[in-house]
Amino acid sequence: MRCAFGIVWAASLLGISLGRPSDVVARDSALAYYDPETGFTFSEFKAAYSLSANIVYRVAVPSNVPSGTPYDIVLQIVAPTQVGWAGLAWGGTMPKNPLTVGWANGQKPLVSSRYATGHTMPAAYTGATYRQLTTGNRVNGTHWQLTTQCTGCTSFTGANGAVRLNPTGSNRFAFAYAASKPSSPSSNTSSFGMHDVFNYWSHDFSVGQNPDFASLVVKNGGTA
Numbered sequence: 001m002r003c004a005f006g007i008v009w010a011a012s013l014l015g016i017s018l019g020r021p022s023d024v025v026a027r028d029s030a031l032a033y034y035d036p037e038t039g040f041t042f043s044e045f046k047a048a049y050s051l052s053a054n055i056v057y058r059v060a061v062p063s064n065v066p067s068g069t070p071y072d073i074v075l076q077i078v079a080p081t082q083v084g085w086a087g088l089a090w091g092g093t094m095p096k097n098p099l100t101v102g103w104a105n106g107q108k109p110l111v112s113s114r115y116a117t118g119h120t121m122p123a124a125y126t127g128a129t130y131r132q133l134t135t136g137n138r139v140n141g142t143h144w145q146l147t148t149q150c151t152g153c154t155s156f157t158g159a160n161g162a163v164r165l166n167p168t169g170s171n172r173f174a175f176a177y178a179a180s181k182p183s184s185p186s187s188n189t190s191s192f193g194m195h196d197v198f199n200y201w202s203h204d205f206s207v208g209q210n211p212d213f214a215s216l217v218v219k220n221g222g223t224a
């Protein structure tokens with residue numbers, strides 16, 4: 001990895017394009033995205049899973065979270081229909097952090113809460129609770145879009161003890177993608193095959209602040 005970074009850094013100094021997918025170098029940050037449908041302002045990162053396609057990961061957080069207290073988020077994932085499942089690792093590694101996995105199930109996407117202790121099929125995880133909102137959940141001819149509230153995604157026990165994601169700063173994330181669909185798409189405990197691609201980035205929560213988070217959650221069918 002260090003070598004790849006060095007090559008890309010040197011190439012960028014020389015103005016050479018290596019023709020690599022943008023996900024080879026994990027970009028740091030996220031851009032603000034206002035979603036007119038739900039009213040949330042999200043921090044958005046487009047995770048490239050091929051030379052020409054992205055999975056969009058968006059996180060909305062409440063503004064003014066008191067120091068040290070747990071907080072909910074709203075997660076939105078927008079994926080091309082060819083994406084069989086898409087996962088987000090809240091602590092930036094596969095093992096020992098909440099994994100949110102989404103996939104299309106008929107006309108609606110489905111969210112699955114998982115946790116892995118190693119590099120094997122992640123088990124169902126009760127430390128995070130999801131509530132899919134009444135808005136922002138659809139499957140059409142080109143994409144599936146998942147929008148869910150999560151309680152427990154931002155505080156968890158990681159490999160080195162208690163972790164609480166920074167509500168106003170950058171947090172290390174990872175994603176995983178597979179082209180194959182889960183074996184039982186209507187079940188959130190379905191098994192699924194291993195990913196084809198994974199990568200990391202630093203997701204900047206500061207651009208996804210919502211002063212009216214609680215009222216927006218309720219307005220969109222979540223719970224305060």
Ligand code: HEM
Nearest residue numbers: 087088089093094095119120121174175176192193194198
């Ligand atoms: C059937 C399910 C899964 C299997 C069998 C599996 C297996 C593996 C294996 C064997 C590796 C090591 C690959 C290597 O070193 O080249 C790996 C790495 C990884 N996996 Fe999975 N995985 C699964 C699901 C997931 C899910 C749902 C996520 C969610 C984001 C995920 C995220 C990652 C990440 C980020 C890595 C990089 C290494 C790390 O951070 O630990 N995986 N996986």
